[in-house]
Amino acid sequence: MSYLFQGILSFAAAASFGILFNAPKKSLLSCGLVGMTGWLIYAVVDQLSNDPVEASFAGAFTIAFVAHIMARHYRMPVIIFSVAGIIPLVPGGSAYNAMRNIVEKDYNVAMEYGSLAFMISGSIAMGLVFAEIITQLYLKVMGRLKLKP
Amino acid sequence: MTMTNSELVVECCLLAGRLMMESGAETYRAEDTMDRMAISQKLTDSQSFVMPTGIIFSGNKTLPTKLVRISSRTTDLEKIASVNAVSRRLVKAEITLEEAYDELKKIENGHRKYPFWIQILAASIASGAFLLLFGNKLEDVPTALVAGGLGYMVANLLEEKTRVKFFAEFFAAIVVSFIATLSVSLGLGLEVDKIIIGSVMPLVPGLLITNAIRDLMAGHFISGVSKGAEAFLTAFAIGAGVALILSF
Numbered sequence: 001m002s003y004l005f006q007g008i009l010s011f012a013a014a015a016s017f018g019i020l021f022n023a024p025k026k027s028l029l030s031c032g033l034v035g036m037t038g039w040l041i042y043a044v045v046d047q048l049s050n051d052p053v054e055a056s057f058a059g060a061f062t063i064a065f066v067a068h069i070m071a072r073h074y075r076m077p078v079i080i081f082s083v084a085g086i087i088p089l090v091p092g093g094s095a096y097n098a099m100r101n102i103v104e105k106d107y108n109v110a111m112e113y114g115s116l117a118f119m120i121s122g123s124i125a126m127g128l129v130f131a132e133i134i135t136q137l138y139l140k141v142m143g144r145l146k147l148k149p
Numbered sequence: 150m151t152m153t154n155s156e157l158v159v160e161c162c163l164l165a166g167r168l169m170m171e172s173g174a175e176t177y178r179a180e181d182t183m184d185r186m187a188i189s190q191k192l193t194d195s196q197s198f199v200m201p202t203g204i205i206f207s208g209n210k211t212l213p214t215k216l217v218r219i220s221s222r223t224t225d226l227e228k229i230a231s232v233n234a235v236s237r238r239l240v241k242a243e244i245t246l247e248e249a250y251d252e253l254k255k256i257e258n259g260h261r262k263y264p265f266w267i268q269i270l271a272a273s274i275a276s277g278a279f280l281l282l283f284g285n286k287l288e289d290v291p292t293a294l295v296a297g298g299l300g301y302m303v304a305n306l307l308e309e310k311t312r313v314k315f316f317a318e319f320f321a322a323i324v325v326s327f328i329a330t331l332s333v334s335l336g337l338g339l340e341v342d343k344i345i346i347g348s349v350m351p352l353v354p355g356l357l358i359t360n361a362i363r364d365l366m367a368g369h370f371i372s373g374v375s376k377g378a379e380a381f382l383t384a385f386a387i388g389a390g391v392a393l394i395l396s397f
Binding site for chain 1: 173174175178224225226227228229230233234237262263267268271272274275278279281282283301345346349350351353356358359362363366367384385387388389391392395396
């Protein structure tokens with residue numbers, strides 16, 4: 001699937017989730033943009049490394065970074081922009097497979113999928129926190145530079 | 150500062166914190182907002198303890214410590230944004246405490262939501278888009294559109310009626326997987342599994358899982374564990390609903 005097509009689809013998915021989460025109307029477009037950037041980075045890294053955990057980290061990091069920029073621009077909390085963007089990365093598929101296998105009493109396969117889902121959501125959270133810390137450090141340094149002269 | 154005034158500050162902080170937690174804000178954001186509002190109203194040694202199920206807030210040593218219960222949690226970003234805007238303006242002293250309290254009350258009572266049919270449409274578009282993003286074929290898209298929209302509709306209507314989230318999600322998963330299996334057996338769809346994964350995406354507690362781990366990392370252990378439990382129960386309900394249909 002071409003990246004252009006993936007971009008359009010992830011934009012639609014993230015903007016629709018913005019509506020489901022009742023995001024403010026003027027932030028819907030940016031929600032879609034954040035989701036699109038995150039997914040494209042995820043897709044590229046996933047193709048290069050073939051590891052969904054690494055790719056999720058990269059995608060989540062990008063999402064949080066772009067969401068911070070949007071949040072400063074619109075003066076709204078970061079969560080408004082990041083939530084809808086993260087949804088495409090969230091390991092819904094593996095969580096679903098894990099639960100389905102547990103209910104079907106195939107516990108070994110379930111453990112595998114469950115661990116993968118846990119690792120992916122952990123890496124998403126790591127990506128979010130890392131991006132937040134880096135933007136905070138950047139703002140602090142910029143604030144100090146502005147104070148000096 | 151009179152006694153009644155500082156009591157209003159406590160009420161105002163509690164209301165803001167409760168609204169934020171009810172609409173799915175991060176735990177640290179709710180605590181941060183409450184503390185900032187308190188400090189701006191000269192309650193400098195306030196303590197707030199926020200959990201997904203309740204908030205304990207103490208203004209200072211002499212004021213009574215207050216507790217509010219949080220019984221329902223959804224994701225409502227508009228509410229978070231409006232509460233945040235009110236607290237910002239209060240901290241900047243653009244509005245008085247009474248005005249802030251009135252505005253928070255207004256946010257609590259009446260507040261804009263997207264019409265229900267737009268939400269259903271969004272859910273089905275999201276399901277279709279996810280189906281393709283997860284690498285499935287175009288032939289399955291119509292089924293996913295129908296299943297995703299109907300599943301979301303059932304989940305929402307049942308949750309409104311029964312007030313039990315897990316029951317609603319269980320039933321919605323049954324509806325989604327029933328539509329998927331039906332369409333595959335009629336020859337309209339190709340892969341049951343992928344249709345179901347795409348169409349349950351609007352129900353899957355992805356945000357809860359991520360928020361739970363994030364809270365754990367930030368040291369909010371009670372919030373993290375309870376959000377994780379909620380996510381686990383929701384995922385279990387969906388898995389059970391799907392398995393019930395697939396086992397026939």
